[in-house]
Amino acid sequence: MRNICFIIALFLNLANSRAQANKTFNSIMRTTGSATMYDGYKPLMYGFADNPVVDISFPAKTWIATEGDSVYIKAWNISQDHHTIHLHGLDVDMMNDGDPMTSFELDHQEKFTYKFKAKHAGTFLYHCHTADVVHVQMGMYGMVVVKPQDPMTAWTGGPRFEKEYSFLMSELDSTWHNKPPKHDTTSMTVRIPKYLPSYFLINGKSKQLFTDTILGNTSSNIYLRLANIGFYDNQVILPAELNAWIIDSDGRPLPKARKRDTLNISPGERYGVMVNSSIAIAGSIKVNFVELNTNSIRGYENIRYQINNTVGVEQTLNNQLLAIYPNPATDAVNIGTSMAIGGTVTITNSLGQQVQWQPIVSETTLFSISSLPKGLYLVAVNYLNGGTATKMKLAKE
Template sequence: MSGMGQACYVYPGAPATPALVTADISFSRGIYMNGSMLMDDGKSVTIWGFTDLAAAPGTMAGGNNGMGGSFPSPAIRVTEGQIVHTSLTVGNMWMHTIHHHGIEPSTENDGVGHFSYDIYNGTYTYQWKASSAGTYFYHCHVNTPLHAEMGMYGGLIIDPKPLSTDPVGTKRAFSNGPIYDVEAIWACDEIDPALHTLAWNAGTCGGDVGLNNFHPKYFIITGVDGASSALTNPGVAVNMKLGQTALVRYICAGFFPQKITFGGLTASVVASDGRPLPAAWSTTSIEASSAERYDCIIKPTTTGTYTVTVQFLHWITGAVLGTAKTRINVT
């Protein structure tokens, strides 16, 4: 335990999970720290994230034999009421955790470094219950200003239990909530490439490595550059038929406040942070701060191409620091 700055870590290890029970569904995550994202200006930025150890080696989700993985990390999707195990395996070079953001498990299973275990040289199984259907995300909580910035996050969706009266395949935002046909998960984030060259423990032992000196150059939606690629990327842009209903799961995955507008379309905001709102709220824009999620039902009444804009705002001045764009195409 020497030579890597572990002295500043309080609970490094991979202990047995207290009170482990049989899971209804399990996920197995590893990590990669050698991914890269190609930006629209032709430059690449180093990305870290989680791999899916159950996926085939060589696939993006499984990491390309240790050479990177998907960004964002593979989603965790479960059904309300399930007991979930998320195992995280980390070697002896770094420490990482998984924090299931918005889920409220026991302290040991919360994945917040310095309050629970910093996973090191083994596997820890996070045990939690999917209590409330909605939109969440999971992320590493070791040296969070750096590890979250590096890309160590993925979507976390809890679907409601199907109603006995619903036809098979019916998709609802939450239990008894609105039905949707098309789903988008927009995790909006900003990237400062100057931070993407640091070591995993940079700044954690009291040194000032400039983590507060945050000047993002790229503005992205779900791992795709919002300068132009996200306009048409099939994993980001929404394609729907007139008459269909879209559920946009909007996640403010960056550090700065954001403002999203739906290209003139009106959204009915039905849930926030994994909880249904007492009454849906109709709006053409939403302002969100770090880690907030909003579930938006959009039902266009005319065909067309609607350009969705996400503005990234300075904490204090509110100045627009950058913009990411995608589209809702209605045919």
């Protein structure tokens, strides 16, 4: 009997040790970073780097841990300013919560190893909490993902997925970056300028620089982690064909999943959305950036998706032939035509009149549509061999 107990104890121990590990991340704090915006503007950035000889990552790298892990973040401030790391949404003790009011800040050349236990799966954030409005705007933020033991599920015992994607929304106001607001050490306040962002970012990028595309197969679950670290609300428009369900919020499963075509994400919030399309289709999820005071939309970005049919080969090919982004579009649109080189792309208005066409010479054909009136258009790919045209709607705004 004692032997059996010993074997069971040993087994439980082994199971435990497989489940729990130590994860260590480096976080070098800098105030001399850079990033590139879609129009070539290179703002001064504050941020976190993996090691002292490389530039910051913007956004900071995602820290991925597994449920049960002990996570260690080796922070080292090599800048002249003060910084902390606040683990937003994670359960940490006061020493590790990075709030300068309740814990401490790292001064020039100071180091500290922040610790937390990854108790349960979910999507979280981290950011500097020193003059946090300023240091967050300057770029000191990133995502923390805690995965369950089975990495292809949303949480332990939660729904399975075939693929997952993370999207972190924020904005950037060049005025702040051209002259970062400084901390007044006597009054312990920061005079902050009016917030008028001109860059609306997803994963630190916008417009033609934001090329992340959700790729998946028909009738398969795709899990989206959506988080907002900006100062505006995000209004996420989920097209009906994606059959989107909001399944978790702020690192916890929702008691009851909600089917939604619009999702509002306030600053600091995170949502898990499961999408599953029964049809092969390409399109985009629109993210509006909404100013909180006036409730007006100040900018938008599109997250492209392309769902391929896993059954019919012909349909798979057809679907790969046409991807339109952004859609809706205002000035220019990229039409992905990877399999139809030698053919043509045409844009037809609602009266059936062809308004533009171009030969397909590369995988993506760029159309300027700024002169077209607002409305719905039909984009068609005509193959070289005269096969059936593939068509999709394009909305000009």
